[in-house]
Amino acid sequence: MGRLSGPLDDVTGDAGYAEHPPRMGFFTDTSVCIGCKACEVACKEWNSVPDDGYLLTGMSYDNTQELGASTWRHVAFVEKSSPSSVSVDLGMPGAGPPGVTLPSGEDQAAASGDNAITWLMSSDVCKHCTHAACLDVCPTGSLFRTEFGTVVVQPDICNGCGYCVPACPYGVIDIREEDGRAFKCTLCYDRLKEGQTPACAQACPTESIQFGELDELRERADLRLATLHEQGVDVARLYGHDPEDGVGGDGAFFLLLDEPEVYGLPPDPVVTTRDLVSIWKHVGAAAAALTGLGVASFLGRRR
Amino acid sequence: MSPRGEQPMVPDVEFESYYGRQILKTPTWKNPDVPLYLFLGGLAGASAVLAEGAALTGRPDLERVARLAAAGGAAAGSVALVHDLGRPERFLHMLRVFKPTSPLSVGSFILAPFSGLAAAAAASTVTGRLPRLGRLAGLGAGALGPPLATYTAALIANTAVPAWHEGHRELPFVFAGSGATAAGGLAMVFTPLPQAGPARRMAVAGAALEIVAAEGLLHRIGMVAEPYREGRPGKLISTARTMTAVAAGVTFLAGRRSRALSVAAGLTCVAASAMTRFGIFEAGIVSAEDPKYVVVPQRERMAARARAEADAFA
Ligand code: SF4
Numbered sequence: 001m002g003r004l005s006g007p008l009d010d011v012t013g014d015a016g017y018a019e020h021p022p023r024m025g026f027f028t029d030t031s032v033c034i035g036c037k038a039c040e041v042a043c044k045e046w047n048s049v050p051d052d053g054y055l056l057t058g059m060s061y062d063n064t065q066e067l068g069a070s071t072w073r074h075v076a077f078v079e080k081s082s083p084s085s086v087s088v089d090l091g092m093p094g095a096g097p098p099g100v101t102l103p104s105g106e107d108q109a110a111a112s113g114d115n116a117i118t119w120l121m122s123s124d125v126c127k128h129c130t131h132a133a134c135l136d137v138c139p140t141g142s143l144f145r146t147e148f149g150t151v152v153v154q155p156d157i158c159n160g161c162g163y164c165v166p167a168c169p170y171g172v173i174d175i176r177e178e179d180g181r182a183f184k185c186t187l188c189y190d191r192l193k194e195g196q197t198p199a200c201a202q203a204c205p206t207e208s209i210q211f212g213e214l215d216e217l218r219e220r221a222d223l224r225l226a227t228l229h230e231q232g233v234d235v236a237r238l239y240g241h242d243p244e245d246g247v248g249g250d251g252a253f254f255l256l257l258d259e260p261e262v263y264g265l266p267p268d269p270v271v272t273t274r275d276l277v278s279i280w281k282h283v284g285a286a287a288a289a290l291t292g293l294g295v296a297s298f299l300g301r302r303r
Numbered sequence: 304m305s306p307r308g309e310q311p312m313v314p315d316v317e318f319e320s321y322y323g324r325q326i327l328k329t330p331t332w333k334n335p336d337v338p339l340y341l342f343l344g345g346l347a348g349a350s351a352v353l354a355e356g357a358a359l360t361g362r363p364d365l366e367r368v369a370r371l372a373a374a375g376g377a378a379a380g381s382v383a384l385v386h387d388l389g390r391p392e393r394f395l396h397m398l399r400v401f402k403p404t405s406p407l408s409v410g411s412f413i414l415a416p417f418s419g420l421a422a423a424a425a426a427s428t429v430t431g432r433l434p435r436l437g438r439l440a441g442l443g444a445g446a447l448g449p450p451l452a453t454y455t456a457a458l459i460a461n462t463a464v465p466a467w468h469e470g471h472r473e474l475p476f477v478f479a480g481s482g483a484t485a486a487g488g489l490a491m492v493f494t495p496l497p498q499a500g501p502a503r504r505m506a507v508a509g510a511a512l513e514i515v516a517a518e519g520l521l522h523r524i525g526m527v528a529e530p531y532r533e534g535r536p537g538k539l540i541s542t543a544r545t546m547t548a549v550a551a552g553v554t555f556l557a558g559r560r561s562r563a564l565s566v567a568a569g570l571t572c573v574a575a576s577a578m579t580r581f582g583i584f585e586a587g588i589v590s591a592e593d594p595k596y597v598v599v600p601q602r603e604r605m606a607a608r609a610r611a612e613a614d615a616f617a
């Protein structure tokens with residue numbers, strides 16, 4: 001195990017594979033996502049992931065809600081009033097994200113037209129971080145780095161300690177309650193071993209989910225971003241592509257059309273072990289302080 | 304906002320989120336198992352130090368009480384930990400690898416030998432058998448005690464949970480102080496006054512360390528400190544602090560003279576230490592569940608970075 005944070009050219013080599021295939025990953029271009037959920041379904045089907053119960057959230061068209069132990073791909077539906085339609089907040093209950101004023105009252109008719117609502121759809125997944133906090137903290141070695149540079153849980157080793165759950169800065173991995181062990185996207189490790197494409201990417205009809213060698217995906221993403229900017233889509237941005245970011249770049253990165261938090265993504269995630277040296281130093285100092293305090297308690301008076 | 308209508312310390316911030324949904328996952332660690340384990344680890348670790356001091360300075364009553372507290376705390380803590388896992392047979396996987404990047408792994412390698420040594424030392428003290436081996440075991444437990452009492456701070460700080468992670472510099476000291484308060488307090492309850500001097504001093508010094516470190520924490524981490532001040536965790540923490548301060552004061556002023564006051568103060572110390580751990584645990588949960596504690600500090604961090612870059616170019 002090498003570095004705890006920062007850019008890492010050969011994450012797979014760093015994990016101890018002398019020879020290995022190139023690092024594989026996902027580039028999810030949300031600008032072409034149509035919210036069909038083919039990826040969600042394909043993932044469930046291929047990986048035999050149990051259902052999450054049937055419920056209606058009343059939250060846009062999103063009844064899946066979030067990534068979890070039994071949801072390894074999640075399509076977010078963001079319904080936002082577009083910046084051009086200025087509306088008055090009448091304090092009426094709305095259906096949009098908090099902080100966003102949805103058109104109401106007299107504006108309603110105009111606002112429900114195509115121009116007033118912006119739709120953002122995005123298929124989210126485990127980021128297969130270069131510096132994966134889940135993997136760093138797992139005490140059993142159940143989470144491991146594959147030869148493709150992805151991050152996978154071995155259910156037969158996982159002891160359900162749940163440490164990976166609060167460690168993930170993206171809130172991806174979770175414990176399956178009825179089972180007691182942790183699950184998340186494997187980037188279809190079994191399919192990769194056979195030289196196949198992951199189920200979600202294969203099912204995506206718009207090529208919003210692209211699978212391939214990470215280096216090549218990054219180039220493709222840069223080109224796509226340049227094209228969108230040329231077309232005047234200034235809001236387009238890449239997320240998770242930068243090896244200099246807090247997690248050393250993601251093995252699954254995104255092209256977004258708004259701020260990350262609008263899609264439920266943290267704006268500036270950091271691998272928790274980046275501060276590990278500082279954490280252990282402070283623990284060491286505190287342990288020394290406790291020893292000193294103990295010694296001092298016995299000095300001086302006899303009683 | 305707090306249901307009790309307290310004034311928020313920081314004005315509400317504007318931020319965007321996905322339908323107000325949380326970004327991080329809620330820690331799946333069980334309450335009361337895990338906060339109880341945090342408390343028992345501190346109690347056991349600091350008690351082992353107290354026991355060794357008592358042995359070295361010839362205070363047999365104090366030694367017996369502290370050794371039992373160390374062994375009992377470690378045993379009960381292990382039970383709480385294994386119960387949290389839900390699958391006891393899987394605890395063995397924990398000792399499969401040693402991973403310095405995982406405080407839980409490091410902690411397992413502290414807790415396991417500590418429990419054994421503390422139990423051996425306690426057994427020897429109580430039965431009077433194998434006194435030399437017992438002393439040796441006691442020394443070992445005494446050496447592992449401080450790491451046991453403080454590593455649990457690394458355990459919770461090495462997560463993405465904002466209130467825990469941001470507090471990673473002070474939490475170990477809060478835990479060290481809180482552990483000393485509990486160990487000193489418990490020993491005060493069961494040890495006759497003439498031998499309880501070190502226990503009293505440990506409780507008072509621990510209380511001071513805990514209060515100072517916690518104050519430092521609350522002031523350094525900005526809006527992420529809110530969960531430590533508001534709502535149920537805020538109540539737990541502030542009540543615990545008051546109890547700690549009062550108990551320490553009573554111990555300091557009257558601990559030497561009145562057994563009754565000493566017992567009352569000792570019990571208060573133990574209860575306050577436990578409450579502190581529950582408060583810290585629950586504050587972390589609150590901070591994980593509200594996306595504001597993820598988005599706002601990260602945005603501020605980005606803005607600060609951008610400002611620094613702009614300054615560098617100017
Ligand atoms: S996104 Fe979370 S679960 Fe996925 S690799 Fe990164 S830290 Fe692990």
Ligand code: SF4
Nearest residue numbers: 138158159161162164
């Ligand atoms: S729950 Fe399983 S995968 Fe997660 S840290 Fe614990 S042992 Fe590792």
